[in-house]
Amino acid sequence: MEPRPLVEESFTRRVKALTRTLPVHELDASKGQREGDWTRDDLRALALAAVDAVIDEMGLAYGATAADVRGRLATLVRAAAPGGPPGHAEQVAAAVLDALLNDRERREAFSISYSDWSGPQHRRASLVFKLLEEVEAPDGTVVLRATDEAVNLFVGALDRDVEDAQAAAEAVLESQLRRGRIDQAVASAREARLRSVQFAARINRVLEATRRDLRQVDWGENVPRLLDDAFTHLRTRLDVERALLATLRDTLDEVADAGEAGSAEGAAQAAELVALITDCQSRHLELHERLVGARSDFLAAQDRQRFAPAAQVRVVDLSEELLKPLLRLPAATAEPPATTFLVGALGAIAPRLTRLTELVDDLLQPRRVAEEIDARDDAPDLVALDVDPWRFAPHAWVAALDVLDPVGEEPVRLSDLLADARRVSEDVAELVALTALHAFAPEGAGDLVATDDGAALEDEVFAGADLWVTRPTPLAAPATTGALA
Amino acid sequence: MSAAALDAGAAAQLVGFGLTPRLRPAGDPAYAELVERFAADAAFADVVGYVAGGLGLAVLDVGASGIVLAPAPGSPFAQRLSDYRANLSVNDRLLHGLIHVGIAAYCYPTAASLADSDVRVCSVAGVERFLRDAAARLREQHGECDPDADAPELEQAWRLYLRRQAARDTGDGRVGVSTTTAMVRFALERLAEQGMLSRTSDAEGGTYRALHRYRVEVRELAATRAYGVLAAAGTGG
DSSP states (O other): OOOOOSSOHHHHHHHHHHHTTHHHHHHHHGGGGSSSOOTTOOHHHHHHHHHHHHHHHTTSTTOOOHHHHHHHHHHHHHHHSTTOOTTHHHHHHHHHHHHHHTGGGTTOOEEEEEEEOSSSSOEEEEEEEOSEEEEEOTTSOEEEEEOHHHHHHHHTOTTOOHHHHHHHHHHHHHHHHHTTOHHHHHHHHHHHHHHHHHHHHHHHHHHHHHHHOGGGSOTTTHHHHHHHHHHHHHHHHHHHHHHHHHHHHHHHHHHHHHOOTTHHHHHHHHHHHHHHHHHHHHHHHHHHHHHHHHHHHHHHHHHHHTTSSOOOSSOOOIIIIIIHHHHHSBHHHHHHHHHHHHHHHTOBOOOOOOOHHHHHHHHHSOOOOOSOOOTTOOOOOSOOOSSOTTTSOHHHHHHHHHHHTTOOSSOEEHHHHHHHHHTTOHHHHHHHHHHHHHHHSTTOOSSOEEEOOSOBOOOSSOOSBOOEEEOOOOOSOOOOOOSOO | OOHHHHHHHHHHHHHHHHTSTTOOGGGOHHHHHHHHHHHHOHHHHHHHHHHHHHTTEEEEEEETTEEEEEEOTTOTTBOOHHHHSSSOOHHHHHHHHHHHHHHHHHHOOSHHHHHOOSOEEEEHHHHHHHHHHHHHHHHHHHOSOOOOTTOGGGOBHHHHHHHSOSOOBOSSSOBOTTSHHHHHHHHHHHHHHTTSEEEEESGGGOEEEEOHHHHHHIIIIIHHHHHHHHHHHOOOO
């Protein structure tokens, strides 16, 4: 016989709902550690007000910005405790928003453990969730978005899932209307609108993710099912709301006909309700349009992303797989991957073209004094060549190495090497000349050695000694960190 | 003029917009139109891919925040270290590179957060502390033993980071250019110029939002390539 679980199914759901309120309680409990007197500020209520302010603007225009929400919260703080010290209201508002975004943990999701008795054995499970997040709006502004969890927390539908909650809210509304309980109906309609917003956000996220990267979205099964469900859902909702509006208009007429005391208030509430339902309806219609476009969006994304860079199997964990290993490595080994990252992170950069007028201005600038010389960093691990490696094209380097390659133990005149190089190009000749000079330098790091026997170089471009260039047989010397290698 | 030629012109224009990193489609109707066309017209998207490819660029993402491009290694559009900061020693190059890895790891603490789509925040002081703490934890693991004087090139990166001062008073209120704080600030400013971050306030030495474009470059390009180079070098540390 199957052992009965220790708790009913809804118990775990309610435990989770309760757990999700923890960040808000922690926020309120942190008041004592703040600078100044925060005793009169109800941070729990302000947190709910913040979520409220965010949800109000979701789906309308681009949404509320952090500054909008902070402004609204500051007004509430000032109203609760007039005459507080200057800047206090703004500090409180910022603290509330920081807590909801989990800025303390660099905006990672909250992760809170709870007791789960729903399985065959008790276990400690962790609940991972976000409340608010910031996202980029198409116009480049950054706006706030409430997560499903936050909407649930806010509306208090702790034990339901999105679609059920919406159906329930509307059923309640309908019965309330029938019984003439308009004030309660207004409250329920608000809840129904929040459900609509929440549902729209869920669908939008899938569509956004698809446009961004097909690989992150399961279009084989989950998404088509979600879209089908959404279609069915929307069709029902639109029908229900149409019926509701009709009922409401009747109610409005009845209230007007009855002419009883308090009916002016009732009529105003009914009118508000009509506006709410109309808003709900337009949100549903908007979502409907997005759904209709979803499949073609998917096909376009598929077409386009076929040509995207090869699919990456796995996202790298930056802390564990890059930062920590790099910190452990010797500097010389860690440098190439670290600078590869730097170059990659900066993306594509338009090369700056030098304009003659700017160049002349630059050259006429008084010499700048070096800002600071760091005496601590004095280890020149690599000697920089006086050659800008970017000045020469890769093929010039290859050609220059070809010219120098035959040089062995028998000394060769630089003038002869230059003559060979000139058959390719002047750039190659210049590279050969520079390499010979480098080999002549006492600290020359390559495998070539150049010596001066006093013969002058007769050349149109280069002046100096006609060096002898040789490549001695290597002794069993330690490999040098050759700059030319 | 042939339709193909017109398409090539439009595609090149879109790629050009991508090289003006702080420009957004919402700020330029022509840009917005090309982004829409890219999404709607697969043939045009192809042309954009080929035009970009011919210039040594890969198209990483095209969306509401614009086109995100990645330079191929050695492409004229890749950042050169000598242009990032001239005359750097190996140790300095390493520190600048590490700081960029640190900024990304600070913004995206887990692999999951790299795949997310929300906006993250970072600051000069926050990133500096983060890197210093990570290095200090390694010191605890390895003990205080001094590096081998005969093989300075074997000194580990965390020692180098800890040896470098976070800030130094230069007497006129500035921090020294070679302190890690100044290097972090420099990196964040360069990323902001590239449209990867946007500065939000002066708090914590400068606070920034990490935008979609940054996440894409880090995820699709920087992290993958750096990881490849690291793996090829072998992790003998």
